[in-house]
Amino acid sequence: MKRKAVRVFALEQIRRMRGGSQSQLMRCSDGEYYVVKFQNNPQGVRILANELLAGILAKRLGLPVPDAAIVYVDGELIRHTEELVIDLGRSHVRCQPGLCFGSKYPRDPGANQNCLPATWDFLPEGHFRTITNMSDFLGMLVFDKWTGNTDDRQSVFFRHEGQFQFTALMIDSGFCFNGREWNFPDTPRLGVCMRAGVYEQIRGIEAFDWWISRLEHEIDESFLTSAFDAIPAEWYRRDERSFRELIKVLDCRRARVRSLLSATIGKLPEFFPNWICTPPESRMSGCGLEATSALA
Secondary structure (H helix, E strand, O other), X not given: OOOOOEEXXXXXXXXXXXXXXXXXXXXXXXXXXXXXXXXXOOOOOHXXXXXXXXXXXXXXXXXXXXXXXXXXXXXXXXXOOOOOEEEOOOOEEEXXXXXXXXXXXXXXXXXXXXXXXXXXXXXXXXXXXXXXXXXXXXXHHHHHHHHOOOOXXXXXXXXXXXXXXXXXXXXXXXXXXXXXXXXXOOOOOOOOOOOOOOOOOOOOHHHHHHXXXXXXXXXXXXXXXXXXXXXXXXXXXXXXXXXXXXXXXXXXXXXXXHHHHHHHHHHOXXXXXXXXXXXXXXXXXXXXXXXXXXXO
16 A cells, blocks of 8 residues: 655745754644755755655654655745755755655644744753653664664654653654665664663663564565655655665665664673673674665
């Protein structure tokens, strides 16, 4: 069955966001706000395909990622909004109209419709310990190793009005599948949350078993194919062969996640201070592919 992504229209630019993709916060036709990435962003158009594919897969596994949408941004809106430009250093170009990737901004369901909660990129130690879903960082490490995320794990934190505790929301998955390269270098240090204390509860590989089981039982080639069908062809330059090869490798890589986790823990013992097991040697074989084999 073909999966359908939500499609909305951008109505108003709110503000420019930080980050290399030069995304924009925009109000859209469904009354929600989305962080929007454009096809001509500096990181390449494949970043949009990566974001939507990774979002669909992470949602399937029950991970706390924003809802995703395909956002249509009209050329007239871009022409009449001075801030809708891509900065190229010494020059700039207008954002490209058309189908863009949108990541829904967190909202407080009890607040005014136009009220957006503050989000934090970094929490002080005292607040960090209040995060209610710390165990989800384990699931994201499983996910990032499976999908070959070559960026550090990015997250933001928010809380609803009147609450003291924070919730972590996992964002920015554009460098899954090694960004525009669509290959899997599998460097142990990559895809890890750099915040000390995130993984301190882990004592052995069995801490990941629940997430690995979901990966093995909730994802299969059929689901991966349906996720591929939800992505606009212009986001991968209609290179269907390369995208379908990516899907096949992802299906095969599900069996290698334990070895990838073990390799990471072995290389980064400072991030896993309570680990009491000696991780086995990582087995990098599988699927008949080298770890760095290119897909395009």
